[in-house]
Structures are given as structure tokens and as C-alpha cells.
Amino acid sequence: MDFSIPETSAERRREGAxxxxxxxxxxxxAARRRWVAQVSANGATASRIPIALGGHGRDAxxxxxxxxxxxxxxxxxxxxxxxAANGLLVTxxxxxxGDQRRLPAIITGEAIGAIDLTEADGGAxxxxxxxHRTGNGWELTGSKRWVVNAGIADHFLLTAAGDDGSxxxxxxxxxxxGILTEEVAGPGAPWIAPVRLDRxxxxxxxxxxTTGAALTELVPVLAALDRSLMxxxxxxxxxxxxxxxxxxxxxxxxxxxxxxxxxxxxRFGLADLISHLDLFSGLVQRALWQFDARxxxxxxxxxxxRLYLSLHIDTMLAAAGEVAGPLPGHRLLHVLxxxxxxxxxxxxxxTRPVLAAAMTGLGGSTILEETR
Amino acid sequence: MNxxxxxxxxxxxxxxxxxxxxxxARAAEADRTAALPGENWDEIRESGYLRLFHPAAxxxxxxxxxLQARAMEVLARACGGTYWSATMSTLLAGKLVTAYGDPxxxxxxxxxxxxxxxxxxxxxxxxxxxxxxxxxxxxxVRRSGAGYLISGTKAKITNAPDADLAVILARLDEGWCFAFxxxxxxxxxRFTTPTLGLKAxxxxxxxxxxxxxxxxxxxxxxxxxxxxxxxxxxLFISVSSIATAENALAAAVxxxxxxESWGRPxxxxxxxxxxxxxxxxxxxxxxxxxxxTSWHRTQGRDVTGRVATLKITATETxxxxxxxxxxxxxAQALVSGSDLERWYRDAPMNVIGGFASxxxxxxxxxxxxxxxxxxxxxxxxxxxxxxxxxVATASPLVGVSx
Numbered sequence: 001m002d003f004s005i006p007e008t009s010a011e012r013r014r015e016g017a018x019x020x021x022x023x024x025x026x027x028x029x030a031a032r033r034r035w036v037a038q039v040s041a042n043g044a045t046a047s048r049i050p051i052a053l054g055g056h057g058r059d060a061x062x063x064x065x066x067x068x069x070x071x072x073x074x075x076x077x078x079x080x081x082x083x084a085a086n087g088l089l090v091t092x093x094x095x096x097x098g099d100q101r102r103l104p105a106i107i108t109g110e111a112i113g114a115i116d117l118t119e120a121d122g123g124a125x126x127x128x129x130x131x132h133r134t135g136n137g138w139e140l141t142g143s144k145r146w147v148v149n150a151g152i153a154d155h156f157l158l159t160a161a162g163d164d165g166s167x168x169x170x171x172x173x174x175x176x177x178g179i180l181t182e183e184v185a186g187p188g189a190p191w192i193a194p195v196r197l198d199r200x201x202x203x204x205x206x207x208x209x210t211t212g213a214a215l216t217e218l219v220p221v222l223a224a225l226d227r228s229l230m231x232x233x234x235x236x237x238x239x240x241x242x243x244x245x246x247x248x249x250x251x252x253x254x255x256x257x258x259x260x261x262x263x264x265x266x267r268f269g270l271a272d273l274i275s276h277l278d279l280f281s282g283l284v285q286r287a288l289w290q291f292d293a294r295x296x297x298x299x300x301x302x303x304x305x306r307l308y309l310s311l312h313i314d315t316m317l318a319a320a321g322e323v324a325g326p327l328p329g330h331r332l333l334h335v336l337x338x339x340x341x342x343x344x345x346x347x348x349x350x351t352r353p354v355l356a357a358a359m360t361g362l363g364g365s366t367i368l369e370e371t372r
Numbered sequence: 373m374n375x376x377x378x379x380x381x382x383x384x385x386x387x388x389x390x391x392x393x394x395x396x397a398r399a400a401e402a403d404r405t406a407a408l409p410g411e412n413w414d415e416i417r418e419s420g421y422l423r424l425f426h427p428a429a430x431x432x433x434x435x436x437x438x439l440q441a442r443a444m445e446v447l448a449r450a451c452g453g454t455y456w457s458a459t460m461s462t463l464l465a466g467k468l469v470t471a472y473g474d475p476x477x478x479x480x481x482x483x484x485x486x487x488x489x490x491x492x493x494x495x496x497x498x499x500x501x502x503x504x505x506x507x508x509x510x511x512x513v514r515r516s517g518a519g520y521l522i523s524g525t526k527a528k529i530t531n532a533p534d535a536d537l538a539v540i541l542a543r544l545d546e547g548w549c550f551a552f553x554x555x556x557x558x559x560x561x562r563f564t565t566p567t568l569g570l571k572a573x574x575x576x577x578x579x580x581x582x583x584x585x586x587x588x589x590x591x592x593x594x595x596x597x598x599x600x601x602x603x604x605x606x607l608f609i610s611v612s613s614i615a616t617a618e619n620a621l622a623a624a625v626x627x628x629x630x631x632e633s634w635g636r637p638x639x640x641x642x643x644x645x646x647x648x649x650x651x652x653x654x655x656x657x658x659x660x661x662x663x664x665t666s667w668h669r670t671q672g673r674d675v676t677g678r679v680a681t682l683k684i685t686a687t688e689t690x691x692x693x694x695x696x697x698x699x700x701x702x703a704q705a706l707v708s709g710s711d712l713e714r715w716y717r718d719a720p721m722n723v724i725g726g727f728a729s730x731x732x733x734x735x736x737x738x739x740x741x742x743x744x745x746x747x748x749x750x751x752x753x754x755x756x757x758x759x760x761x762x763v764a765t766a767s768p769l770v771g772v773s774x
Contacts, residue, residue, distance in 0.1 A: 001438040002374040003667040061373075249742045256752040261742035264734075271736035275681040282660035283653070285373045293376070304653040311650060348646070355652050356645030360629050362637075363645075 009065045012058075016069025016236075019044050025079055032191070033112065033152035036082055041109025044070055045087035048229075049095055054107050060291035064232040064284070071236025075330050077338040080233045082191045085148035086112045088225050089120075090157050094171065096221050097209040102155055102171060114153035114174055116144040117192070117345040120226040122219035123167070124350055129197055131160035131168055137203040140170065143196045146344050150193035151181035159214040166212035172202045187340040224295065226346040227302025228287035234309060234342070235277075235284050238316065241331050242273050245320045260323050269319030276312045283308050300358035303351040310348045313339055373664075381439045388446050391419035396450035402572035403453065403714045408534075409572075412454045417489030421447060422462040430475055431487050437670035438663045441611055445659075448615030452718045453572025455615070459608045460530045462486055465493030467604045468539045472550050472591045479588075482537060482552060494531035495605070496540045497598070499524070500577070504731050506595060511580070512543040513551050513590055520585040522551055527577035530725075533564045534574045544592055550601075552589040559583040569717030570612075599735065603679045605726040607666055610679075610686035613722045614659050616715045617690040620697035621651045623712060627701050638700065647696040655693065658686040677739030680732045687722040688729060694719045 019042035025035035047063040049055025058066075067088075071080040086106070090113030094103045105111035118125040129142030140160050147156070156174040159167045172179075178200040181193050209217040249261035249270055260266045283305035290298045317339060320332050343349075357363030395412050402409055416422065424443050426432025435443075444463075448455040466486045473479035485491030502508035511524025522542060526532065540551045555562075560583055564576040625648060628639035638644050661682045668675045694716050698705040705712050723729055738744055753759040 001377055001436070001663065001667070003438070003664045246740050246742065249737075249740075256756070258752075261737070262745055264745070267737035267742060267745065268733045270740055270742065271681075271684070271733040274736060274740055275685050278678060278681055279657035279661055279685060282664060283657050286375060286656075286660055289373050289375055293374075300652075301656065303649075304656050307649060307653040308657050311653065351653075352646040352649040353642070355649035356639065359625055359648050359652060360637075360639040360645070362629075362639055 006061070008062065012062050012065035013069030013072075015043060016066040016071075017073035018042070019066075019070055020073040022073070024075065029152050029190075032079075032082075035079070036086060036112050036149065036152065037109045039070070039083050039109075040087055040106075040112060044083050045091050045109060046107045048088070048092060049103075049107055053095070054104060060229055060288040061285070064229055064235075064288045067229065067232040068236030068239065071233045072240040074237075076334040077233060077237040078188045078191045078334075078341070080237065081188070081230075081338070081341070082149050084230055084233050085115055085117070086153070088229050089113075089115050089148075089222055090155070092225060093157060093169075093208065093218055093221050097169070097217060099171060099208055101205070106155070111154040112149060112152070113155040113157055113171075114147050114149040114195075115157045116195075117146040117148060117341070118144075119157070119159055120219070120222035120345045121350055122215050122223065125345070127159050127161045127167055129158060129160040131162050131170070133163070134201065137201060138168075138170070138206065140172070140197045140200040140202060143194060145194045146188070146192055147181075147195045148188070148192050150195050151190075156195070157208065159218065162212060164212070167214040168211050169208040169214040169218045170202060170206045171208050172200065172206050176200050176202065187338065187344070192341070223346070224291065224298050224302060227298060227306050227351075228284070228291045231280075231284045231287065231305055231309065234313075235281060237331070237335055237338075238277055238280070238313075241316075241320055241335055242270075242277050244331050245270060245273060245323045249323045260325060263322075266323045269322035273316050273319040276316050280305070280309050280312070300355055303346075303354040303358075306346050307348060307351040307355065310342050310351065313342060381435070381442075384435070384439065385442055385446055388419055388421065388443055389450075391415060392421075392447055392450040395447070395454055399451040399454075399572070400709070400711065400714065402451060404571075404709070406566065406571040408454060408457055408574055412451070412572075413458075413489065413492075416447075416454065416458045421458060422489050423487050425463045426466065426470065426483070426487060430470065430480075430483050437666035437668070440670065441607070441662050441666040444608060444611040445615045445618070448612045449619055451572060452612055452616060452715075453570045455612060456530055456570055456573040456608075457492070459612075460495065460605075461491075461493040461535070463608050464601075464605045465495050465537070465539050468495060468550060468601050469493075469552060471601065472593060472597070473552060474588070479552065486537070491536040492531055492534060493537040493539065494529050494535040495601075496526035496529045496532065496538050496578075498526065498528045500527040504727060506548075506598075509541070509543065511540065513549055513585065516584070519587050520551070520590050521582045522553060522580050522585050523582055525577060525579045528565065528575070529577050531574050532578050533562050533576045538578075540580075541598060544590065548593055548595050548598075550591045550593055550597075551585050552591075553580070553583060553585055557583060567721065569714070569719070569721040571714075571717075600674065600676055602726060603669070603676045606679045606683035606732075607662065607669065609722050609726050610658065610662050610682045613686040613690035613719065614655060614662060616718050616722070617651065617655050617686075617693040620690075620694050620712065620715050621648065621655060624648060624651070624697040624700040627704070644700055647700060651693040651696055654689045658682065658689050662686065677736060680727075680735045680739070683727065684729045684732050684736070687719075690719045691723060 019039050025032045046055040047058045051057040074080045091106050128144055129140055132139045153174045155171050157171050159169050178198040180196045287302040287305045398409050424433045425440055428434035469479055469482050475483050486493050499509050513520045513522045538553045538555050540553050542551050559581045562578045567575050628644050629637050631638050665675045665679050
């Protein structure tokens, strides 16, 4: 075993920060679309795709460094999540399930994709959309609540339930007649919004993979990404939060005429923030290594990484608040607002039974040796 | 990170586990009698465990840090008290001799004795009056002829009741030193202190009354070296916690899959599965950090801050895991003499032993660059108005009250 850090790791992190180039997305849908497209074009989307297909052919660890660097450079984790949903969830799915038609424009950032976060929960979450056969295609009706890049994407990757209950994955034109993005307040808004589909007509070629096989073909890809690479968005955001918290601890102006860092509560909070971050980072690094080298272990071990964050993010944010006091830095406000998204998909309701099944052999699952 | 293990390492761990089966079989009895069985030490010596943490040039096994941490976990899972005694001797005390002494020359005989198991060593810091406040330490080394004499009392020391060799933190002139002291000589009187857990571990202290120490065995050190040296201890204490937690989790999984309630094994209950899952995630996290810090440390890097982080989280994780295991076992956990009871008493020992979490959180904050906070008298409320009670006063206004 080897815990050395690759020399290219810091370079990839800088590259991720460089993809953002110090920009902050504007408030309008058009400005947000331009921003995601630009950051994606700067390398955030092509990282994992093989060189022969126009990508950079990097492994999960290198891509994870890039994404955490990117997320550390974007104040709002939801904006980084929007880039990652396009660059990982949509792009990796199109690549692995062999969609050559839409992939090239996605890789270059000319087109961007939308996806509901709960698709990663597979059959544990109701699909919300039905698919009925028509003459030469399908008619899709229903709604999705947690669609990342809603209203600004070109393509919409979604699953829908057929008449027999089986699920099929579709990639449809996000501007098709019958698609409506709703504007609601809530976690992740405006990047994440509900989308309604009212008798949307799509051709047969909108099917991604095998008809009726989304749960076995698409869901394992999305679940694996949620338990590994997608976590690097949170890792990068929390690393920057820890650094901002550390700097705040040195500042004057706390109670009793002492800097915040003289308060033992604040110091202990900072220690806890650093500790949980270090532990979470180790679990993420293991998951990234497994993504390439031992994907069969990722089901349980990736779930452990995701679960660890779910279990301890409240402590981490409370600790940052203990130091920041009533005037938190912008990063803390953004992370506090985004944290509920960790319960939308791949939350403890999912990761706990997945892990328990791998440990006990119950739940229709096999015991994984790695969980012992 | 590369988590692929090699066949040689796996064979070493399997062999060690096999060699230590008798130690594991005696763990309950050792706890009940609060004594380390003599056979345990013989089997530890024969297993080669005491050589695992040192380079080949010093007669060690020369293995990497991850394998060292995994080997520690094998012994710690077999018997926590035996693990503490053996690892305190070879890892903590042994590393202090190699780091601050002259292991290839003047102190080679000490290293040889510790690695072969002929000598058992301890690290003596704390004194009866206080914990980690060095201001209270009185033990002093003073010159006498060509050598030194050492006097004082050390307490709450692992292996103090039966150690042959002590690495002692003592005052020397205006500063500090590590003294390598042979405890098998006149002027040394020992005492044993009963413990809450890890009961097979010899624990107690000794009083030194003008005990001679050779000049070459007194090494002046700045006090800050103390924490750096202790980092080896934090690592092995963390692994002790990981092993205790893993034992408890394995027992909980066994119980949950075998014990039936409402017609089905307990593990069908959502909460039971969740508690197993939470424990799995938390143990994995601290074990990975233990492997990583052990790996870096054996590569020669100073990772004191991260080992402090590990000590806090691993030891507190074990207490949480034990509590969950007790919940899952229900009333069975309340029966005296069970393995679970032993681990339940062992777990908090690690939270406090070798620096309590409170002290280590301070150290992590210091390492993060927010400075050192001297202990100040608690007088901050003075003059703020917040120290005052509401008192009856006559309002200058008329007719407003009631």
C-alpha cells in the first residue's frame, strides 16, 4: 500500500481552479448557462473521457483533484455541483452507455446536460415520469423535482417508467414542447428546479442504453459517481471553508476583547472541522482509487464515504459557525444553504441500507469482503 | 493512494494472527484477574511482533507503516491489555531510544533487549500530582561523579510495575532530559494502580531514590520534543481503539444476524442496520487515517498534528461504536464477564491515555496556526456587567410599574 500524493495532484487542483478563472455566475439563466458552458469547456467535462473521443483520459483520482480544486474556487457549492452534474453524471453516463451522437458537443462545452439528482437512487425513488409507446417513439409525462441545470441545459437525461413498470433512460432535447421548468425557492435554487413534462414526444433514438434496463445499466454508474467523484465537490468546498475558518480564527473582534481563536470553544470547533475533513478526505481518496482499481468495492466503501459526510457535516458547519460568529464568511452561508442537498439523493436513507446489506448479506445483497 | 496489498504482507499478518490465537483465548481471564499472563509475553516474543516497528539495521523487520498499523490491529484485537504492554515497550519506548539515543552504538544493547523481549520498557512522564502540566513535574536528574542520580515519583505509567527499562522525562539543570534508566537496581520501588479497563496491562508507577544513571543515558531535550515523541503513542492508542471498535462491530453484526426478534434476525430492523452502517463508515475513516499517518511517519515525515487528529477521532469513535453495539446486544450486553463488557471498559481508557482529547484538540488548533493559548484565570466577566444580578431599584418615573 502507498499513501504518497501524486506530484500531478496539486497541478490538477490548480487546473480546476483555473477552469473557473475567478468568475462567478451571473443571476440570469443565460448568464448561468454561459458560466457552466465556459467552465465545462475549460476542462471540467473532458477529464474522464478517453483521448480518442476528444477527452483527457484521466483517471478518477486526477479528475477528483481537478474537481475539488474547482469547487474550492467557487463560493457556492451548488454552482460547482451544476458543473459536476453536467461533467460527470451526464457525460460519464453518455460515454459508458455509448451515446456517440451527443457526447462530442457535451465534451467541448457547446452543449450542457441536465439530470435529476435522485436518478442515482434508482428504484429506491419513484421516477415521477411515465413513458408510453407511440408509433415511432415515446410520450413522456410527469415531473422531476431535483433537476440540476434545469432551464439552462440542451439535453435532459432522465428515467421513466414504462407500462410494465420497467425503467428506461432517455436523453431528450431539454427544449422540447411540453417541458416546463418551474421557478421555486428551495435548496439549490436556481440551479436545481422542478421540471414538468406534459406529453413530451420523443423519438426512439432518445433511449439511452437498453429499453427497460435503466436500473441495471444507468443507476450503477450514477450511484458509483455519487459515492466517489461527486463527493470531491463537497471536499473542495469544505477545504476552502476550513481555510476561511482558520483565517477568521486569527481575526480580532470577538467577545471579551479576545480574537476568536482565543476562545477554547472556537479552537475546539476548528480542530473538529479539520479532523472530520481529514477523515472524509481519506474515505473519498479510497473511493476514487476504487473507482479505477476495484470498482466492485465501491458500492459499500463509497457509501461509507458519503455516509460519513452526511453524519458529520452538521458538526463541521456548527464548528465553522463557532469561529465565524454572527458575521460568517460567504462560504459558510453558501455551504449551509447547500448542505440539505446531501439528503436529496444518496443520503443516509440510501447509504445506510446499502452498507448494512453489504455487512449482513441481507437486503438482496452479497456480503463484501472489504466491509469486514 | 494505492490500497493494493502484497502477498508477503498478507502472509505476515495471517501468521501473526495464528501465533496470537492463544493470547486471544486468554483475554477474558487476563481481564478478570487483572494480570498479564506470562505465556502472553513468551508468545509475543516468539511471534516477532516486537521487531515489526524497527529497521532491519537495528534487528527489526523493516516493514512499511501500513503493514505496521495492520499488525498492531491484529494484536490489539486479540487482547487490548497485552497489546498496550507490548507496543508501549517496543514502539513508544523503543522509538524514543532510537530517536534520542545512539541506537547503533552506545544504546544498541537497550534496543536489542527491547526487540528480543528480554527487556520490557516503559515511558514515564506523568507524576502523582498532575496530568499533562509539566510545571508540576518534580523528578530530577543531578550530576554525581562521572554520572547522574535520578530521584522522583512517576505515576499512571503502562508497564511501570514490571518494566526493566524506563525512558523518563525529568528535569535537568534549568531544562529537561530523557533518561534511560535501568529499573532493576536498588532505590527503585514500584506500585500498581487498578484500572477501569485494559486490565491485563501492567499500570502504576515507581519512586526513584537517588538511582544511578550513566552519563551516556541522559539526553537533554527541549520540552517540545515530548509531544513529537508522544505521537508514536497516539498512533498505537488509536489502533487500540480501532481494534476495540472493530471487535465490537463484528460482535454486533454476528448478534444482529443470528439473534431473532419478532420472528426474524435483528438485522432486518432498520435502526440496527443503520447503527452497523454508521459504525462501519466511522471505523473505516479512522483506520484509513491510521494507515496514512503510519505510512508517512515511517517515511520520516513529521505528521504530529494529523496523528493528534487521529487520536481524538479514533478513540471517540470507539466509544460511540461500543455504545451502538450495546444497544444492538440489548440486555445481553449487561451480563458481567462478556467480551462486550471488557471492550466497553477498554474504550474510554484510550480516550484519556497518552493525552486526553481536550488537550489534543488544543494541539490540533495550535498546529492549524491559531497560536498557543496560555491558561488564564477565569476573570473575563469582571467589569462587563454580566456578573451582576438584577437588584431592586427605585425608578425615577412615577406610576409605570404594575
